[in-house]
Each structure stands twice: as structure tokens, then as C-alpha cells.
Amino acid sequence: MRLVLLLLLGLSSAAHATPSPTLRPFVTLEDAVVRLEDLFDGLGERGATPLGPAPPPGHRLVVEAPQLYAIARRNGVEWNPSGGAQRVVLDRPGRALGQEEVLDALREALRPRGVEDDTDLVLQAFHAPLVPPDAFPQIMVEQVTYDAHTQRFAAGLAITAEGMAAQRIRLAGRAVTTLPVVLAVRQLAVGDVVRPEDVRLARVPANRLRAGAADSLDQAVGQALRRSAAAGQPLLMANLAEPLVVERGSTVTMQYETPGLTVTATGRAMEGAARGAVLPVMNLSSRIVVEARAIGPGRVRVESRR
Structure with missing residues (x-):
């Protein structure tokens, strides 16, 4: 009977025993605070105990065995180093703040100083600060200076976001007219x-722009090229012309008009011509060359002589 009782007591103790906490070797932090459960598994509700601030976004913190042991003792966690290189690596992900986000804020601050929205802001150097991946950062521009003569500017940025301490950086650059x-x-x-899909409208620095370049799509679409153009090359107005509706050497319909009567004949174009242009055309029946005006694809109207 005594033996059975001892066995039952042993089983009861085993049933109530809780496993010892174990280390979490590598942890990705999603919060701005490091908690006990980020270091040790198996703590239950105690795991939510805050220990201190997390590393900044994009940084990591390595907690070595002596620090882990001290944290465990201070928080009543039954954990002891078992030898070897025991550590916990706390990794805080981050995303780089986009340069366009910064430039938008700078444009807003420079507008009252006469810098137009379509001006290109060129930064001397930009080391993108890191913010939490899902955060919506607020960018405040401070201490703005701008020299309209040299077009140079300088400004300080204060960047805040939920889950991180405020960051401050200093920027400088030039405002380039485009x-x-x-x-x-x-x-x-x-x-x-030129078709609509053959071209695009872009803004380029004024000092790099060739004189006479087309500055709207309407000036180029529907026009024929007098010179070839490579991809990315500006189209010059001097190299654009109305497309030919009559090709040199092609057979055309000649239209003679007199009051109350229209007569047609077949001719051969001696030159190419765009719509509305005058060109010499040979009447294939009489072999007489006359001046005619191109009025459509393969059609000309003979100009009456005065």
C-alpha cells in the first residue's frame, strides 16, 4: 500500500511539472518594444513583460548568455546557461524611405520660395532613413534655405513614424529648371x-534641351519624319513634316474642275507631296505635265491656269 502511494505521489508531481523555458535563437521583431517572450519560449502570460525598446528599423540586437542570465534572474525565469555560445539575435526589419517621398515634402517647402512644382530637385547625397515596413512616416521640413541665383537649397528633415524614435537628417541640392x-x-x-505609342512627353533640364524640340504630343503625332530618331531622342520640329499622301512616281487620279463639270484622268506624280502641297503631275494620256494640288491619298486636283 505504501509503495502504491509513493508511486501516485510521483505521478502527481510529474503531472504538475512545467517544462523549463528555452531560448529563441533568432527573432524578428514586429513591435517597438522587446518583451520577455522574444528571448524565452514557454513563459505563458509572463512572456508579455516589456524589457526595453527594440533596435531601430533595419538594425539588430544580439543578447549574449551573461545578459540573458541576468534578465532571467531579474524576471524570475528558471533558465541557466548550459555552455557553448548561447545568444538571441533580435532583428528589426525596416524599409528605406523612398526618395520621392522626401522630394515631395521638399517641393512643398520650397514652393513659397519661388521654386515651381515642375522643377527637378537634385540631391547632393541621399542616404535613405529606415522606417518600420508598414508605417506611414510623417516628414517635416525644417530650416529651409534657398538661393534663387544659384538655385541651391538646404533643409533639415524630421521623420517620425509609429514604432520608432524621430530621425533627423540634413539635405542639400539644386533646383534644376526643366x-x-x-x-x-x-x-x-x-x-x-509618328503614332501616339511611338512617343512620350518628358521633362528634361533646360540646359540639356536642344532648341526647336517639340514640346507637346500634338506637334509630333501624325507627322512624318524627315530624319531618323533613336529611342530616347527628342523630336525636332524641323525634322517633322506633314506625311506624304502622294509618293514620287506613283499613279494618281487627276481631277479637273470647271464650273458645273468635273473630269478625271490618270497621271503620274513627278514628286512626292503632303496634303495641300503643289506638285508636277504628268497626264498619261496627253503626256503633258501640269501643276496639281495633293488632296488625298493618290488624288490630285489640277490647278487652273490664270
């Missing part, structure tokens, strides 16, 4: 008629 220009999207050959 102008619109039509650029070829692909290689265009002589005679090609």
Missing part, C-alpha cells in the same frame, strides 16, 4: 508617321 519635350520611344526611320 521643360517639356517629346521623346521617341523606339527607333523611328525617315518617312515614318
Whole structure:
């Protein structure tokens, strides 16, 4: 009977025994605070105990065995180093603040100083600060200076976001005036008629823009090229012309008009011509060359002589 009682007591003790906490060798932190459960597994509700601030976004913190032992003793955790290189690596992910986010804030601050929205802001150097991946950072521009003569600016940025301490950085750069220009999207050959998908409108620094470049899509679309253009090259107005509706050497319909009567004949174009242009045409029946005006694809109207 006594033996049975001892066995039952042993079983009862085993049933109530709790496993010893174990280390978590590598942890990705999603919070701005390091908690006890980030270091040790198996703590239950006690795991939510805060220990201190997490490392900044994009940084990591390594907690070695002596620190772990001290933290365990201070918080009543039954853990002892078992030898070897025991440590916990706490990794705090972060994303780089986009340069465009910074430039938008700078443009807003420079607008009252006469810098237009379509001006290109060129930073001397930009080391993107890191913020929590899912955070919506607030950017405050401070101590702005701008020299309209040199177009140089300087400013301080205060960046705040939930889950991180405020960061401050200093930036400097130039405000570069830009102008619109039509650029070829692909290689265009002589005679090609420009389609909407062949070109795009972009802004380029004014000091890099060639004089006479087309600055709106309407100036280029539907026009024929007099010179080829490479992809990314501006289209010059001097190299654009109305597309030919009559090709040199092609057979055309000649239209003679007199009051109350229209007569047609077949001719051969001696030159190419765009719509509305005058060109010499040979009447294939009489072999007489006359001047005619191109009025459509393969059609000309003979100009009456005065």
C-alpha cells in the first residue's frame, strides 16, 4: 500500500511539472518594444513583460548568455546557461524611405520660395532613413534655405513614424529648371508617321534641351519624319513634316474642275507631296505635265491656269 502511494505521489508531481523555458535563437521583431517572450519560449502570460525598446528599423540586437542570465534572474525565469555560445539575435526589419517621398515634402517647402512644382530637385547625397515596413512616416521640413541665383537649397528633415524614435537628417541640392519635350520611344526611320505609342512627353533640364524640340504630343503625332530618331531622342520640329499622301512616281487620279463639270484622268506624280502641297503631275494620256494640288491619298486636283 505504501509503495502504491509513493508511486501516485510521483505521478502527481510529474503531472504538475512545467517544462523549463528555452531560448529563441533568432527573432524578428514586429513591435517597438522587446518583451520577455522574444528571448524565452514557454513563459505563458509572463512572456508579455516589456524589457526595453527594440533596435531601430533595419538594425539588430544580439543578447549574449551573461545578459540573458541576468534578465532571467531579474524576471524570475528558471533558465541557466548550459555552455557553448548561447545568444538571441533580435532583428528589426525596416524599409528605406523612398526618395520621392522626401522630394515631395521638399517641393512643398520650397514652393513659397519661388521654386515651381515642375522643377527637378537634385540631391547632393541621399542616404535613405529606415522606417518600420508598414508605417506611414510623417516628414517635416525644417530650416529651409534657398538661393534663387544659384538655385541651391538646404533643409533639415524630421521623420517620425509609429514604432520608432524621430530621425533627423540634413539635405542639400539644386533646383534644376526643366521643360517639356517629346521623346521617341523606339527607333523611328525617315518617312515614318509618328503614332501616339511611338512617343512620350518628358521633362528634361533646360540646359540639356536642344532648341526647336517639340514640346507637346500634338506637334509630333501624325507627322512624318524627315530624319531618323533613336529611342530616347527628342523630336525636332524641323525634322517633322506633314506625311506624304502622294509618293514620287506613283499613279494618281487627276481631277479637273470647271464650273458645273468635273473630269478625271490618270497621271503620274513627278514628286512626292503632303496634303495641300503643289506638285508636277504628268497626264498619261496627253503626256503633258501640269501643276496639281495633293488632296488625298493618290488624288490630285489640277490647278487652273490664270
